[in-house]
Amino acid sequence: MASGKASGGELEEKIDLSIETSSIISNSQSLVKDSFNNLSQALALLASVEKKARVGNDAPSLIKICQASLSLCIECKNFEILKDTLLMLTSRRSQKLKAIECCVNQVMPLVCEGYAPVNTLDKNVRDDLLVTLRDITDGKIFLEAQRARLTRALAVIQEQDGDIAGAANVLQEVHVETYGSISKKEKVEFILEQMRLTLLKKDYVRAAIVGNKINQKALKEEEMKEYRIKYFELMVIYHSYMKDAFALSKDYHEIYLTKSSIGEDFENELKHAVLFLILAEYSNEQQHMLHVLKQDSNIENIEEFQTTISLLLTKEIIAYPLKQQATLTSLPAFMEMKEHWTKCLRTRIIQHNIRVVAGYYQRIQGSRLAQLLGLNGQELEQELSNMVSDGQVYAKIDRPNDVVRFKVKKSSEEVLSDWAEDLKELLTLVDRTSHLIQKEKMTK
Structure with missing residues (x-):
């Protein structure tokens, strides 16, 4: 017997059940080998040791028992008992996280391979197991990667059944961008699938939001x-x-x-x-x-x-x-x-x-401009008005005189200011030229 420290500071008892576990697993396999009808008896044998291993903190033995229990159900192809056993093992009080994870990982290949649903089982059985696995992984951070893959597989199934809206809604539940256990490449692939389904659903606002996550x-x-x-x-x-x-x-x-x-x-x-x-x-x-x-x-x-x-x-x-x-x-x-x-x-x-x-042109006859552009008067006014409103061009239309002005007419103050600025620039040039001439004379 070994011991470790518990969360309360007390020593946590650990029991080594490896020998008993190996014996019970061998016996349960023999029972099933003799007849598939002995499945319930074999599972009962394993359940007795499962509790000892769980309470005794023997994680390696506990994992082996969980795997053996599920393997026997799969071998007997009794998927109803498989579902019940899976739920029982993963919902046990004080069940170890590694045991729950191994149970999910063992059953997942029956329903999906990566993101793709598997078609080796009856569709109803596969879909029922898929939903069960999603329920088990719900809210468990250590199983977030598995839940993402299961959700993607469920979305694929719903899309194949013609339920595009359902597939998009299911996939939107998974905020994969916040998952730390999924690779960057896998996250991008997942978000792209969310975008694709959202666009198929014609929810363009949601598609833009999802696209910004990349x-x-x-x-x-x-x-x-x-x-x-x-x-x-x-x-x-x-x-x-x-x-x-x-x-x-x-x-x-x-x-x-x-x-x-x-x-x-x-x-x-x-x-x-x-x-x-x-x-x-x-x-x-x-x-x-x-x-x-x-x-x-x-x-x-x-x-x-x-x-x-x-x-x-x-x-x-x-x-x-x-x-x-x-x-x-x-x-x-x-x-x-x-x-x-x-x-x-x-x-x-x-x-x-x-x-x-x-x-x-600073100004041009409206009829001449319409001729150049191949427009009638009404179309010309409409296009000019739109461009002026958008700030693309400055223009004023004088309808009575049929004149279009493209140059901004300056006020008297602006004309005077421009003249003063030009004069200042001219005097600066004269002063600089005089300085250069004087410099040239002094160097001779």
Whole structure:
């Protein structure tokens, strides 16, 4: 007999039952071998020693007894008794954590392999065992990894049964990002599955929240490239719903960069990145990305897209429709919302043309501007009003005189202030020039 210190400071009694355990396990196996009908008798033999080992703090023997009890049930294929035995062993008073863990780990292979449900058992039996295991692992930190895998398997089963909403709800219960016993790679895979099911459920707000749980730095690691592609493919679905062209362009660009780095075919993603960048609203970031894509060597292989980028970066009026528009609009992502994106493309070309005109003209006849842009008067006013409201351009329309002003009219005080500033700059230049002339004379 050995002893150890108990939580109250007293010595905790420990008993070595290894010899008795081996004998009882051998006897119980012999009983079952003679007839499967002896299963209850064999389990009763094991239960008598289980209590001794549990009370006597003989953890190795206790684990062996638990494993033997469950193995006999599996061998007899009596899954009803297996379930009852599993619940009994894991709910014993003062049951050791390692014993509970070994019980769960022994039965789990019957219902799931990793995240995938196993189909070797009858579906009803498997699902019942799966739910039982989830109940046992609920609230137990030392079994959080097992619970996550069981929940994922349950979600897969529900999805296969056509219950997408149920699968998404079940998976959302698991806050895997807080689990310390699960690897970073496994966490990312789990969260991506949560995103996928949430998007299938069409809960786009929840999908965005779940997506923010993923560490972007982790996705940039070499071994995470597969998950990086999957993440941005899911974000494409979300941003397509939001009709956010610039975000879509960045999503496709990230997929393109990742695929090109691992040697996969990337032309489709590059085309989509360019297309949605063209459809995105004008901004400094959008212009910077246009320059980045223009300098990309792979863009040369898709001439129509390269030409469109050059047109948008050139301060010249673009005729609508574009010559290469049929090629641009034939991409699958464009065709999914063809009406919306076609209207958006026309708007972006008009806005580009207005910015070009505003850069060359201080004022222009409204009829002439409408002619240059290929618009009628009402459309011209609408587009100008939208751009002014968004702060993209300054403009004022004088309807009686049919004049559009693009230059801000300065007040008398502003004109005087500018004149004074120019005069000050002129006097500074004169003074500096006089100083240099004097210096030159002195050096001779």
